[in-house]
Every structure is written in structure tokens, then in C-alpha cells.
Amino acid sequence: MKLFVISPDCAPEDQRLHINGTGWGLLEQETPSTLGTLSDFLCVSYTWGAGRFPSPFHPEFKVSDRTLCVLLTAIVQHPTARKIWIDAFCVPPPSEPSLRASTLQSMGFIYSRASEVLVVLTSAAIPVLQQASRSHHLSPFHLSILEAEDWVTRAWTYQEAVNACQLRIVCTNPKGFSSSSVLFCLRCRSDMMSFFSLLGSSLGSLTPAQRKLYPRLSSLEDLFADCAVAKYLERSALQVMTIMDGRTQTQPEDHFYAMMGAISIEPTNAVEEIGPCEAFMRLCERKGDYSFLFCKEDRDEGMGRMWRPVGCELRPLIKWHSWGGGLRGSADRERVVLEGIAVLELGKLGERARTFIEGWLLAFERMNYGSWPDLETERAAYEALRVLEFSGNEEYLATECGLVFPQNPAPQSAQVKVIVAVGIRWTLGSPALIQFRDDASSDEYFYEPGVFFGQVPDGGVALRNFMLC
Incomplete structure (x- = not known):
């Protein structure tokens, strides 16, 4: 696969963005050849929202109008950063389908190699992070703010967070982006676990009727729980399917690409002309985990394949947390x-x-x-x-x-x-x-x-x- 980052170190003629007097452009990044090796780029995790504008790098392709604001936030948080990976600019456009598909199927690889994953919430969430840094309880007011954040149930959120070596949550600053701006943040994995505990205890103090007011926060609890207890090698396809069920995405295929990133951190170089659901099942089979069988889909009608799901959703049989290494198996000829x-x-x-x-x-x-x-x-x-x-x-x-x-x-x-x-x-x-x-x-x-x-x-x-x- 080809891995691109936003960097001021590219050739002057490729610098299509100018931020605080510095030109930034797309730079092809050398990918680590050894699994587990970190690179020197920063990954950004955020939600696109509804607004769009033409990409400065591929004008025919429209990207989120939040991208520049989020990129500015990342630069403020990391003023010495020379390489930043942000999806709107770094994923190849639809006009390059093979490069784009191989990148989307390698998202687990990209986020697991980053020196840090920076989660950027909207400025509306600032009171939540302020409260989390100074208290042992989130009030219904703060829970309602967090419930409204689209990042909580976005499809890509799951794989981006669970693959992070270091995770930091910040908010965009509504007052501008000078070097002296203060962006409230949770900075490391220990902070994440403290926040997870805080969220769980706050939700646990509610009555059943009150708890129903925050259905999206259950997804956030599942995400943090998976960050705490499971590595990608231990995460079964069924576990990922369950946590991902009901999450939102801009494109239907994003659902499966995000699931692939949650169970594999290996890059994909060659992309066959197959659908994303089939690509996910084949990845599970190569990994030796057949727990994707436990879905609501109809079965194949071909001889010797009637055990295999067909369809385009792979919804789990029940919405209930599972654990374990999966359904281990191997292909033996045609069996x-x-x-x-x-x-x-x-x-x-x-x-x-x-x-x-x-x-x-x-x-x-x-x-x-x-x-x-x-x-x-x-x-x-x-x-x-x-x-x-x-x-x-x-x-x-x-x-x-x-x-x-x-x-x-x-x-x-x-x-x-x-x-x-x-x-x-x-x-x-x-x-x-x-x-x-x-x-x-x-x-x-x-x-x-x-x-x-x-x-x-x-x-x-x-x-x-x-x-x-």
C-alpha cells in the first residue's frame, strides 16, 4: 500500500495548504516493515459532519468542511509535528479505486503505527473534559453533551481507538487557534481508563428510565472496555460485529473496512475486485477465526459452502458482549x-x-x-x-x-x-x-x-x- 501524510517537508510546488505561514502538502510516507514498529506520524480521529468543500489536493473530490479546523487543532496540540495523517486528505480519492481500497483495508495498520491518535471532539464537549479532569462524576447535563457527539457512534471510531498506542481526546477551540490556545484534553491511555471508569460509574448511578436517555453512550462504554482488555489478536470477529452493530458511517462499505481494521494491523497491498463484506470474511478466514458465522444472514446455496453467510450486513445473532479468541478453524482442501x-x-x-x-x-x-x-x-x-x-x-x-x-x-x-x-x-x-x-x-x-x-x-x-x- 501507499501511505500518504500531510507534511511541510514536501516539495514547494506540492504545498496546497498554508497554515500560519507554513505550506503543507501530501508526502508519501515510508511504512515500517516490522509489525509493532511505530512511525513518527500523528493520526487524527474525528467526524465529518454534513458540510463539504473541494479537497485542496483533489478538487474533484469533496471532503468534510471540519477537516481544516481539526487539522489546525492537531497542529496546535503538536506544534513540532511534521507528519499528520488525516483521512480526508490522506486516503486516495475515488478516482484511484485500487489505492483507495487498499488504504481503507489497511486502517488498522495505519492507526497502530501512529505515535499518537488524536481524537478531536467538537467544542461543545469542552465542559465534559473539564468536569472529567476535576471530578469523579458526570452529571446528566454532561452525559447529554457526550451523547450528542457523533464521534461516540461513528463506525471508524472503534478501530481508530482500539489500535492506538497512545490516545488523546481534545476539543476544538471556539476562540481560535493561536499557540497559546488551551484545549482541554485527556492525554494518555491511563487517562482513558480513568474516563472509562468515570463514565461507567456515572451511568451506573442512573435509574433504568434515565439510562435509556443515553443509548449511544453504551457504544462508548464498549469501546473503552475493548481498549482495556483485548488486543487485535484476541478480538473475535463476533465481538467486533457486535460492537459495530448500529454504528454510523457515511458510506456502507466503511462499516466493513472499520471492522477489518479492528481485527488486523497488517497492510493490504493487492486488492481483489470483491465487495467489502466478502473482504472482511476472507480476512477472518486467513486469520483462522470463523466466528463471523454467527450472524443473521442467509447461507450460501453452493455445495460444501452452505455454512457460509451471504449478504451485506453480518449482524450478530444477539446484542450482548462476548469474549474469547473466536471460533478457531482452518481450510482443508474444500472443507x-x-x-x-x-x-x-x-x-x-x-x-x-x-x-x-x-x-x-x-x-x-x-x-x-x-x-x-x-x-x-x-x-x-x-x-x-x-x-x-x-x-x-x-x-x-x-x-x-x-x-x-x-x-x-x-x-x-x-x-x-x-x-x-x-x-x-x-x-x-x-x-x-x-x-x-x-x-x-x-x-x-x-x-x-x-x-x-x-x-x-x-x-x-x-x-x-x-x-x-
Whole structure:
């Protein structure tokens, strides 16, 4: 890939921007060849907003009218900076589709190599950062300001923040950009974790009715939690899909490019003519994580590929935080072999599993998500999944360890196998995959993703590899 930065060190004839008497232009940056090596450029993270103006470098391409204000903020914060990466100017324009696609697929690489990622909020957020620097509590007034910041739920925000070696949050200054300007900021990762704790405690002090007034701040909590506990090698595709679900983007493909940046920090040089959703799934397969299977999409109809999603969204089965390394697997000729799988026998729900489910539902009720005192356990479990945006059928498969709710039910006459991905966990269980065929003589297998609600089998059940046919 080619990596460009804004710099005053380019040739005079290439200096298309003049800021405080200094000319800035696009400069091709030498990319580090060793993973983990930092470079000497600064990355900027911000939201575009609605306004547009012609790019000074590619006049036929319109960029955000906030870009210059944000760039000025970065220069004020780093007056000695000689190289700044900012998307509106440094991502190649649509007129260069191959270069543009390879850059967008390499965003994890770019942000992980920066010496610092500077998050620039609007000037409206200044009171929030002021309060965060001097108090242990954010009031509803401050939470409302933060809720209104588009950066909180922007698609690119997630990968930009989790890949940062050092993260700083600042606000644009409404009074101008002199060298003496004071921009309130949180400067380092420890500040971020303190801010995360402050945000969590402030939201936790609210009543359920009050908490509903700040739905976007849940996305910010998820972002900070992922910054704290997960590196890109440990971050499963399902975890990224869940956190990214509902985030906003200017272009539909940005959703997948941002997800790619969250699970990989390797640059992309060659770009095939494939869609961004397919590019994301292929990246997951190269990484050996098949947890992207656990989405609401329909399945491929090709022989040997009926396990694979088709579509353009990859929405997770439920909106609930997961952890674990993913669904490990590898391609074996034209087959995929999944690792660490528990295959469950259909039968009656065990008493230990029933006790676990009822205990989880009680805890769920205490968190004010809902209450189903008059429903039997199986029906209450389904209603709880509906709260978590499960759109599948209420027909379940019972096993000794728990209940499995498929996205779509298997035919009544089908021969069914239930496999559970124990390498990924929700507090309520794990993702599952249902394999079935119409009769024993058929070579055609079908697959449905589902939610296993119960005690995840671990040491008590022998784990094994499982081939998807």
C-alpha cells in the first residue's frame, strides 16, 4: 500500500495548504516493515459532519468542511509535528479505486503505527473534559453533551481507538487557534481508563428510565472496555460485529473496512475486485477465526459452502458482549475444520442447566431488562433473547446442558447435530451451529446459526474438531 501524510517537508510546488505561514502538502510516507514498529506520524480521529468543500489536493473530490479546523487543532496540540495523517486528505480519492481500497483495508495498520491518535471532539464537549479532569462524576447535563457527539457512534471510531498506542481526546477551540490556545484534553491511555471508569460509574448511578436517555453512550462504554482488555489478536470477529452493530458511517462499505481494521494491523497491498463484506470474511478466514458465522444472514446455496453467510450486513445473532479468541478453524482442501467444538446430543433439559438459566434470568431481571415470572423457563429464555435483539424462531432444541435457539428452525424430519463454539462466551452461553440433512443417504448438509443458552460444556465434554461439509 501507499501511505500518504500531510507534511511541510514536501516539495514547494506540492504545498496546497498554508497554515500560519507554513505550506503543507501530501508526502508519501515510508511504512515500517516490522509489525509493532511505530512511525513518527500523528493520526487524527474525528467526524465529518454534513458540510463539504473541494479537497485542496483533489478538487474533484469533496471532503468534510471540519477537516481544516481539526487539522489546525492537531497542529496546535503538536506544534513540532511534521507528519499528520488525516483521512480526508490522506486516503486516495475515488478516482484511484485500487489505492483507495487498499488504504481503507489497511486502517488498522495505519492507526497502530501512529505515535499518537488524536481524537478531536467538537467544542461543545469542552465542559465534559473539564468536569472529567476535576471530578469523579458526570452529571446528566454532561452525559447529554457526550451523547450528542457523533464521534461516540461513528463506525471508524472503534478501530481508530482500539489500535492506538497512545490516545488523546481534545476539543476544538471556539476562540481560535493561536499557540497559546488551551484545549482541554485527556492525554494518555491511563487517562482513558480513568474516563472509562468515570463514565461507567456515572451511568451506573442512573435509574433504568434515565439510562435509556443515553443509548449511544453504551457504544462508548464498549469501546473503552475493548481498549482495556483485548488486543487485535484476541478480538473475535463476533465481538467486533457486535460492537459495530448500529454504528454510523457515511458510506456502507466503511462499516466493513472499520471492522477489518479492528481485527488486523497488517497492510493490504493487492486488492481483489470483491465487495467489502466478502473482504472482511476472507480476512477472518486467513486469520483462522470463523466466528463471523454467527450472524443473521442467509447461507450460501453452493455445495460444501452452505455454512457460509451471504449478504451485506453480518449482524450478530444477539446484542450482548462476548469474549474469547473466536471460533478457531482452518481450510482443508474444500472443507473447513473447526477446532474446540462440543457436539451435544438432543434430549431433555438437565436440572443443573435449568437452574443456571433461571439464575441468569433472575440476574437479567434485576438489571431491569425485563421480567417473565409467569412463563416457563424455556419461554422466558426466548423472551430474554428477544430483548437482546434475537430475531430467530422460538422453536428450540433441548440438550442436557442447555437450550439451543436456531435463527431458522430445521425441518422436523431432519437429522440434526448441535455444535457449540466453546471458545466464545456470552454470560448466558455460547454461539451454536445446527447441522442437518433431510435423510441419512443425502450428501447435502445445511446449517443454521443459533444461540446456546445454558452451561457451556467444557471439561466434562470431550472437545473435538468438526468438519463443515
